[in-house]
Amino acid sequence: MNLPAQGPVIPDFGNTSGCKANETFCWDWFADHWDRFAAELVQHVWVSAIAIVIGLAIALPAALLAYRLPRFETPAVVFSTILYTVPVLGFFLLMIPVTGIGLLTIEIALVGYTLLLLFRNTVTGLRSVPPEVRAAALGMGLTPGQILVRITFPLALPAVMAGLRVVTVTTISLATLAAYIAPYGLGQSILFYIGNTFISGLISAGVLAILLALVADALIVGLTKLVTPWARARRGGA
Amino acid sequence: MIVVDAWRFLADNPGRVLGDVAGQLLLSVVSVAIAIAIAVPLGAAIGHTRRFALLAVNGANVLRALPTLAIIAIGIGLYGVGFVNIMVALVILALPLILTNTYVGVAEVEPGTVEAARGMGMTGWQILTQVELPHAIPLIMAGIRTGTVFVIATAYLAGTAGYPHTLGSVITNPTLPVSQLLAYTVLAVVLAFAVDGLLLIVQRAVTPAGMKIVPSTAA
Numbered sequence: 465m466n467l468p469a470q471g472p473v474i475p476d477f478g479n480t481s482g483c484k485a486n487e488t489f490c491w492d493w494f495a496d497h498w499d500r501f502a503a504e505l506v507q508h509v510w511v512s513a514i515a516i517v518i519g520l521a522i523a524l525p526a527a528l529l530a531y532r533l534p535r536f537e538t539p540a541v542v543f544s545t546i547l548y549t550v551p552v553l554g555f556f557l558l559m560i561p562v563t564g565i566g567l568l569t570i571e572i573a574l575v576g577y578t579l580l581l582l583f584r585n586t587v588t589g590l591r592s593v594p595p596e597v598r599a600a601a602l603g604m605g606l607t608p609g610q611i612l613v614r615i616t617f618p619l620a621l622p623a624v625m626a627g628l629r630v631v632t633v634t635t636i637s638l639a640t641l642a643a644y645i646a647p648y649g650l651g652q653s654i655l656f657y658i659g660n661t662f663i664s665g666l667i668s669a670g671v672l673a674i675l676l677a678l679v680a681d682a683l684i685v686g687l688t689k690l691v692t693p694w695a696r697a698r699r700g701g702a
Numbered sequence: 703m704i705v706v707d708a709w710r711f712l713a714d715n716p717g718r719v720l721g722d723v724a725g726q727l728l729l730s731v732v733s734v735a736i737a738i739a740i741a742v743p744l745g746a747a748i749g750h751t752r753r754f755a756l757l758a759v760n761g762a763n764v765l766r767a768l769p770t771l772a773i774i775a776i777g778i779g780l781y782g783v784g785f786v787n788i789m790v791a792l793v794i795l796a797l798p799l800i801l802t803n804t805y806v807g808v809a810e811v812e813p814g815t816v817e818a819a820r821g822m823g824m825t826g827w828q829i830l831t832q833v834e835l836p837h838a839i840p841l842i843m844a845g846i847r848t849g850t851v852f853v854i855a856t857a858y859l860a861g862t863a864g865y866p867h868t869l870g871s872v873i874t875n876p877t878l879p880v881s882q883l884l885a886y887t888v889l890a891v892v893l894a895f896a897v898d899g900l901l902l903i904v905q906r907a908v909t910p911a912g913m914k915i916v917p918s919t920a921a
Contacts, residue, residue, distance in 0.1 A: 488779060489779075546891065549851065549890075549891050549894045549895065550887060550890070551856070551858050551869070551873055551887055551890045553859075553874060554873050554883060554884075554886065554890065557873075557876055558880065558887060560880075561880060636767075636769060637767075637768070637769035637770060637771070637772075644876060650772075654771055654775045658775065658862070663779035666775040667775070667779045669772070669775060670771075670772035670773070670774075670776035670779075671776065673769045673772035673775075674769060674772050674773075677767040677768065677769055677772075680767075681763065681767045
């Protein structure tokens with residue numbers, strides 16, 4: 465894609481096309497630029513997925529620790545709440561002197577935002593397992609490790625998945641801001657076209673980000689049903 | 703020292719800093735107020751009548767999934783830059799939380815309590831305003847608190863939406879020195895915690911005495 469030196473009315477498309485400068489959305493332009501948007505979409509998925517997986521890898525063990533050692537819970541909640549309240553863009557920009565301009569900075573900030581919800585939901589889920597269920601498992605001769613893996617954690621899964629659902633859409637949303645730091649994700653197009661009078665670029669990037677979030681949300685809902693089949697059975701198949 | 707520079711920036715520009723803080727608060731208060739004005743009556747009606755519950759829950763989930771920057775971007779295309787643009791994005795941010803909590807709070811009042819009220823001869827409206835809504839206040843306030851913290855922590859995106867009179871005047875401008883950025887970022891966090899604390903006091907004040915033993919949880 466070659467950028468014209470003096471931004472024309474319609475970016476990167478020339479004025480001979482069927483698109484008009486004041487059009488809300490021009491399909492021809494979008495089709496012509498699909499490669500750019502597709503590449504950013506794929507990046508966006510990766511940037512978000514990496515953050516969510518690392519967030520799970522930190523938050524789940526931390527929640528197990530807090531479940532076993534309750535005095536660990538308050539500091540963990542305070543720490544993750546502060547992380548959660550920092551404006552993400554400020555977080556990104558403040559990390560640059562430490563971790564440089566690039567994916568590392570983006571991921572550290574995005575992971576920071578996943579921790580609170582994943583941690584809090586997992587601890588809540590683990591705590592909500594009735595003691596008599598664990599007592600029954602103990603009575604059947606299960607070891608503490610088996611009780612955790614086969615009884616407690618599966619019963620905590622609905623709460624974990626509810627947290628994961630919110631975290632997934634939040635991460636996809638925040639990842640649009642990553643483009644302020646380094647060229648990753650759909651935020652690139654949003655920032656690139658934001659000052660332009662031809663608005664198809666903005667609409668395309670915005671709608672794609674929204675669609676991505678909605679699809680991811682639906683996927684997590686499907687995944688939740690898949691990993692907690694008993695929840696559906698209990699609701700009478702509804 | 704970056705921290706000293708950050709402090710000096712705040713101390714040397716009190717007028718600008720206070721103006722940006724006030725702008726951020728004003729924008730947040732207006733957005734949350736609009737979200738409350740839409741979500742509480744709607745959530746209460748759905749919770750009371752139990753109609754359209756599935757639609758409301760799914761609609762709230764869809765709204766919750768919308769990336770704020772994407773709403774700002776599409777908004778620039780459809781209704782231009784400025785206060786309205788960022789306000790719409792912030793209303794969409796806060797609305798689903800308040801709607802879901804109001805609906806759940808009203809719908810999950812014990813059926814026995816509602817029956818008793820009906821047996822005492824209360825009308826539907828009286829049951830809603832004198833029984834169901836007071837019971838739902840802890841949950842509604844939890845939704846408002848979470849929504850407000852979200853809104854205050856996001857309102858700086860006003861800088862991207864073409865409304866510069868917020869903390870976004872610094873935070874969305876990567877060309878400024880890191881010290882200024884640090885100052886405004888810390889300010890945004892302090893602001894969010896302060897308003898959350900303030901709302902906690904409001905929550906205690908508006909919660910009926912009989913409800914105070916019940917711990918509130920966010921949905």
